[in-house]
Amino acid sequence: MSPKAHSGWARGLTICAGAALTILMLDSAIHALLAQTPFGGPRPNAEPQVGGIVGWLLSKQSEFYREMSATIRAAKSDGSAVWTLLAISFAYGIFHAAGPGHGKAVISSYLVANQETARRGIVLSFASALMQSLVAVVIVGICAWLLNATAKTMCGAEKAIEIVSYALIAAFGARLVWTKGGGFMRALQAPRPVPAMALAAVAHHDHAGHGHDHHDHDHFHAHAQGHAHVAHHDHGHDHGHVHDEHCGHSHGPAPSELAGPGGWQRGFGAILAVGIRPCSGAILVLVFALAQGLFWAGIAATFVMGLGTAITVATIAVVAVSAKDLARRLSGTKEGGGALFMRGVEFGAAGLVLLFGVGLLFGYLAAERVTCF
Amino acid sequence: MRCLLGLLSLAGVVAFGVNTAQAHPHVWITATSELIYAPDGAITGVRHAWTFDDMFSTYALQGIETKTKGVYSREELGSVAQTNVESLKEFGFFTFARADGKKEKFQEPTDYYLEYKDAALTLHFMLPLKAPVKPKELAVEVFDPAFFIDFKFADKNPVKLVGAPAACQMKFQRPNDGTANAQKLGEQNFLNGENSSFGMMFANKITVECP
Numbered sequence: 001m002s003p004k005a006h007s008g009w010a011r012g013l014t015i016c017a018g019a020a021l022t023i024l025m026l027d028s029a030i031h032a033l034l035a036q037t038p039f040g041g042p043r044p045n046a047e048p049q050v051g052g053i054v055g056w057l058l059s060k061q062s063e064f065y066r067e068m069s070a071t072i073r074a075a076k077s078d079g080s081a082v083w084t085l086l087a088i089s090f091a092y093g094i095f096h097a098a099g100p101g102h103g104k105a106v107i108s109s110y111l112v113a114n115q116e117t118a119r120r121g122i123v124l125s126f127a128s129a130l131m132q133s134l135v136a137v138v139i140v141g142i143c144a145w146l147l148n149a150t151a152k153t154m155c156g157a158e159k160a161i162e163i164v165s166y167a168l169i170a171a172f173g174a175r176l177v178w179t180k181g182g183g184f185m186r187a188l189q190a191p192r193p194v195p196a197m198a199l200a201a202v203a204h205h206d207h208a209g210h211g212h213d214h215h216d217h218d219h220f221h222a223h224a225q226g227h228a229h230v231a232h233h234d235h236g237h238d239h240g241h242v243h244d245e246h247c248g249h250s251h252g253p254a255p256s257e258l259a260g261p262g263g264w265q266r267g268f269g270a271i272l273a274v275g276i277r278p279c280s281g282a283i284l285v286l287v288f289a290l291a292q293g294l295f296w297a298g299i300a301a302t303f304v305m306g307l308g309t310a311i312t313v314a315t316i317a318v319v320a321v322s323a324k325d326l327a328r329r330l331s332g333t334k335e336g337g338g339a340l341f342m343r344g345v346e347f348g349a350a351g352l353v354l355l356f357g358v359g360l361l362f363g364y365l366a367a368e369r370v371t372c373f
Numbered sequence: 374m375r376c377l378l379g380l381l382s383l384a385g386v387v388a389f390g391v392n393t394a395q396a397h398p399h400v401w402i403t404a405t406s407e408l409i410y411a412p413d414g415a416i417t418g419v420r421h422a423w424t425f426d427d428m429f430s431t432y433a434l435q436g437i438e439t440k441t442k443g444v445y446s447r448e449e450l451g452s453v454a455q456t457n458v459e460s461l462k463e464f465g466f467f468t469f470a471r472a473d474g475k476k477e478k479f480q481e482p483t484d485y486y487l488e489y490k491d492a493a494l495t496l497h498f499m500l501p502l503k504a505p506v507k508p509k510e511l512a513v514e515v516f517d518p519a520f521f522i523d524f525k526f527a528d529k530n531p532v533k534l535v536g537a538p539a540a541c542q543m544k545f546q547r548p549n550d551g552t553a554n555a556q557k558l559g560e561q562n563f564l565n566g567e568n569s570s571f572g573m574m575f576a577n578k579i580t581v582e583c584p
Contacts, residue, residue: 062397069428150436
C-alpha cells in the first residue's frame with residue numbers, strides 16, 4: 001500500500017468513526033433530554049433556570065411581531081405609520097435573529113472551521129440575511145401577488161425550500177468535514193515519529209518546495225473557472241497550511257491571502273445554504289401587507305428586518321472568529337500540540353455544521369417550524 | 374489550556390446557547406372548548422372554537438375566491454377548513470387528553486367549518502375520542518409543543534361541560550404569564566425537536582373530576 005493510499009484510507013476511517021461517535025453521543029443526549037420531560041409528564045421546574053435575558057428577548061420579539069399587523073393597518077390611512085413599521089421591523093430583526101433559524105450557528109461554525117476573517121464573517125452574515133429577505137419577497141411576489149395562490153400552496157413551497165436548505169447545510173457540512181478531517185488527520189500524524197508516518201511526512205516535504213505556487217495557481221483557477229473549482233481550491237489551501245506546520249511556523253494565513261481572488265466563492269455555499277430558507281414570519285407579514293394593498297411597505301419591512309437580523313448574526317460570528325483567533329495565539333506558543341488542537345477545533349466546527357444539517361433535516365433540531373394549516 | 378477551553382466554550386455558548394431563545398409564536402389563537410358528554414355520563418369528545426389572529430386570518434384567506442369581496446361564506450371557506458383539520462392531525466390537534474392518567478386518542482374531526490367575522494377566522498370542529506370514557510379524573514391540555522401557536526383561552530366562558538353528570542367538577546388552569554414561562558427555558562430545551570415538550574409550559578389545562 002502506498003503511503004498516499006494509506007493516508008486516504010486512514011482519513012476516511014477516522015472521519016467515519018468520528019461521525020459515528022458524534023451521532024451516537026448526540027442520539028443518547030437527545031434521548032436523555034426527551035426522557036427528562038416525557039410528554040404529559042411532570043412539568044418543568046417552576047424555578048427560573050435562565051436569567052431574565054432570554055425571557056425578555058422572547059417577549060420583546062413577540063411584542064414587536066404582534067405590533068406589525070396593527071401598524072400595517074394604520075399605514076393604510078396614515079402614511080407616517082410606515083416609519084413606525086420600519087422601526088419595529090428593524091428591532092424585531094435584531095431580537096429575532098437570536099432565536100433559531102437564521103444561520104448563526106451554521107455561519108459561525110463555518111467561519112471557525114475555515115480560518116475565516118471577522119470581516120468575511122460580517123459580509124457572510126449580511127449576504128445571507130439579504131438573500132433570506134429576497135427569497136421571502138420572491139415567494140410571496142410570485143405565489144400570492146402574481147399567481148394568487150392559496151396559503152396552502154405557498155406553504156407547500158415554503159416547506160420544500162426548507163428541506164432543500166437543510167439538505168444543503170448537511171452537504172456543506174459533509175464537505176467541510178471531509179476537507180477538515182484531512183487537515184486534522186495530517187496534524188495527528190505529523191508530530192509522531194512512527195516510521196510509517198515519517199514516510200508520509202517525507203512525501204509532504206517533497207511538495208513543500210512548490211506548495212505556495214500551487215496554492216496561488218489554484219486561487220487563479222477558482223476565480224477564472226467558477227464554482228466548480230471551489231473544492232479544489234479548498235484543498236490547495238489546506239495543503240498550504242500543512243506545509244506551514246511542517247516547516248515549524250504555525251501562524252495562520254494573512255487576511256489578504258483569504259480575501260484574494262476567488263476567496264469569496266468559498267463563502268457562497270454558506271450564503272446559499274443559510275439564505276435560501278425564508279423566515280416564516282416575513283412571509284406572513286408580506287402576505288398581510290399585500291392583502292392591505294401595501295405590498296411595498298411589506299417588502300421594505302422585510303429588508304429592514306433582514307438588516308436587523310444581519311447585525312445580530314454578524315456580532316455572533318465576530319465573537320466566534322475572535323475567540324478562535326485568541327485560541328490560536330495562545331496555542332501557537334506550543335509547537336505541534338497547538339497545531340493539532342487548532343485542526344481539532346476546525347474539524348469539530350465542521351462536524352457541527354454537518355450535525356446541524358442532519359439534525360434539522362430529520363427534525364431533531366427545530367428551527368422555526370413551517371406550519372401549514 | 375484551561376483558559377483556552379473556557380474561552381472556546383464561551384464562544385460556543387454565545388453562538389449556540391442563544392438557541393435556547395426559542396422561536397416565538399407566529400400564530401395566536403383565542404380558544405373556547407366544550408367537553409361533550411353522552412347521556413350515560415361518559416365523555417365523547419371535545420368541541421373547539423379557535424379564533425385566529427388578524428395576520429394569520431389574512432394569510433389563510435390568501436387566494437380564496439369569493440362572490441362578494443371581503444365576505445366569505447362557510448362554503449367558500451370549506452376548502453380552507455378542510456386543509457386546517459387535515460394538517461392539524463399531524464400535531465394531534467394540539468389537544469392532549471388523559472383519562473385517569475392514561476393517554477386517550479382522538480378520531481378525525483367531525484362537523485368542521487370556518488367562520489369569518491370582524492376580520493378574523495374561527496375554526497369550529499368536534500374532536501371525538503376513539504372510544505368514550507368514564508374516568509374519575511379527566512385532564513385535557515391544549516397547547517403547541519413547539520410554541521409556533523400561542524393558545525389563549527377566551528376570558529369569558531373558556532371551557533364548558535355539555536351534558537356532564539351533576540357531580541362532576543371542572544377546573545381550568547391557564548398557563549402563567551408568558552414572560553415568566555420563557556425564563557424557565559434551560560438546557561433541556563437546547564435541542565428542541567418537534568417531539569419535545571417545550572410548549573408544555575404554555576399549556577392550558579382542563580381537569581374534570583367525577584366522583
